[in-house]
Amino acid sequence: MPEDRLWQDLMALAEITDPAKSYTRRCFTDRFLEGRRWLERRFAEAGLTTRLDEGGNLIGRLEGGVSGLKALAIGSHSDTVPSGGRFDGPLGLLAGLEVVRLLKDRDVALRHPLEIIDFLSEEPSDYGPSCIGSRAMTGFLDAGMLGLRNPAGEPLQEAMTRMGALPERLTAPLRNDVAAFLELHIEQARVLEQGGLDIGLVTGIVGIARVEIEFTGSADHAGTTPFHLRQDALVAAADLILQARRLGEHFSRTRNGYFIATTGRIEVHPNASNVVPGLARLMVEARAEQAAHLDAFLEELALASLAAASAAGVERSAFRPISRSEPSPCDGRLRDHLAAAAGELSLKTISLASGAGHDAGFMGRIAPMAMIFVPSREGRSHCPEEWTEPAQCAAGARVLYEAVRRIDGDIAFG
């Protein structure tokens, strides 16, 4: 049974973990390389030729029947967050491998070459950025990022070299020969589960803007400083947290496409029960399918932060953009093929945005790209409880298989 084969692979790769905290296979560690060696053997067993590209991505390739055609590619990542799950990343890779096996089982020859790509360090690492391999492949890993160091002082460039990459050659996109890119991923949310659905047809991957906002007041004695003399930075921060939430809900209701905003981090100094907070720093992030909505939100947030500072009698001492990635819409024609494939399999689907970033987001810059989701139990992810049923994983792999056959036959893709 194909379900069994895919499931056994998922469970086997999960066994390659730091024993003290299952499931952990962080990029740039020996454990990660152990996982890759296992993966390379599976690729080879399935008849793929394997190589590492200059970005440190492991690629398994099956040549196609028609020479000169660009490749169809399926990819995701084998690295995990610390104490992560078994599905986020591996499922997309091993479902790609399952597509290769199904082609072989059914004796189907594709016109296009087919590649399965394990992108390097999709998860944030100690060096900072996420999606290192897909950035490298698409020309978005710049010298500044390559120079970022982990806490031990090692630059990312050296860490990539340890993983077999050739970062000194990363001066332009590595590929112009990809006809279409597909990624299967767990949803990491509860929309599919709550709707009793099988497959999420992704409309696009959100862009993400993060901004650090700092309020500076005066760290006065909490007993002796009357209200009218206070400059309480935490009061300003609290005000802005509520405004950011309200503003986010307003955008979510009134703008087309997915929009979400979160204040996830707060840091207060001196953070002592008997001292008026003199400094508060917030990290607010917004995610949207449309770049213009990110811009508009940040503009309104900046105004709200000034108002919050003024009301609390403190200074808004910083409004500092920390990172920004642009939204990546999924290709309409690929979405149609995925929808048709799911329909053929009588699976229940919904169209939804991806609120999380994925390697597919970068691949969308160099090729038509689309994604599908399978359900996550209770929406849990990045934790050992992450779970998708065997049949749900298999359904995702079948959709990929059917879609690859359809795309292979669509002259729009070569």
Next chain:
Amino acid sequence: MPEDRLWQDLMALAEITDPAKSYTRRCFTDRFLEGRRWLERRFAEAGLTTRLDEGGNLIGRLEGGVSGLKALAIGSHSDTVPSGGRFDGPLGLLAGLEVVRLLKDRDVALRHPLEIIDFLSEEPSDYGPSCIGSRAMTGFLDAGMLGLRNPAGEPLQEAMTRMGALPERLTAPLRNDVAAFLELHIEQARVLEQGGLDIGLVTGIVGIARVEIEFTGSADHAGTTPFHLRQDALVAAADLILQARRLGEHFSRTRNGYFIATTGRIEVHPNASNVVPGLARLMVEARAEQAAHLDAFLEELALASLAAASAAGVERSAFRPISRSEPSPCDGRLRDHLAAAAGELSLKTISLASGAGHDAGFMGRIAPMAMIFVPSREGRSHCPEEWTEPAQCAAGARVLYEAVRRIDGDIAFG
């Protein structure tokens, strides 16, 4: 000049500091004991007999002319916070010493014994509680507190023994022979400075109630969890921070006596930019001259915290009283003597509450007690910039001197 003598003592004691972070003389350290040896020599030079009591308080005593009378006592503390100032504590002690010297200079014999008391560990230490020596003297240091350990695992009881105390004997108040207690302290706020005033006549020392409030939501993915499925603990916390401020201002305006409230601490988990905060913990404190106002505030705060939790769809998982000290009103007759002394010296005064806790707060449980404040430049305290002018320090000492003479002659005090 007496000013010079007092000032030179202040500056000399300040020199006994951890050199890396002036001014630091934390209790339970060798540096603290070095300061105490210096102080003991000054006490002895001024003709005081010195001893350590069972609570580890250093006491210098001058016998009085009439046998059987209870003591007049002046006290404060020689320990500091880390990177603290030169005045918070030492000024009250050295002004007491100056009173002794002025009596000698002017050949004045008191009827009552006079004691100058250096209370052990007025500042919070690594063992937790503040005002350890004055709690011990007044019977408020219980077995639970004595068992508290510092991060290295040493119990407070052992640390006190290292300082020369006999904590095993602390089963009841140590003294029933104090006729009156006076403390001079820096204001640690800006009321005197802003009013161009010399002396603050303290009406009472606030009681302090601290409560830890915890909101438990769900630490979901910040990209994939739509607003209607969120349980954001930080949103509830922000709501409560604003409500606590508003409620505090309302109490301050509408209740008689001083009232202030502060949210000084916040802790958020996981505190990551891309995760909806799953847990937020706040520390709210209220300070009031009247115990009933603390009770009423906590009651309203508890209701507000439930409302904030409900609005954010999270659980208010704890509303945990952390500490409580009762208000300590200053004795009216002592206040009159202090006011008369300041008047005689043509000093400008104001009546105001002490929003900070002091050893005098505990001494008020076993004897009539009163305090005066001298100005703090820019209200700064617990920092190296803490400053009071030499003439302002001297004025405070003169008020103490004149008041001691008056109290000594008042038959209400024996």
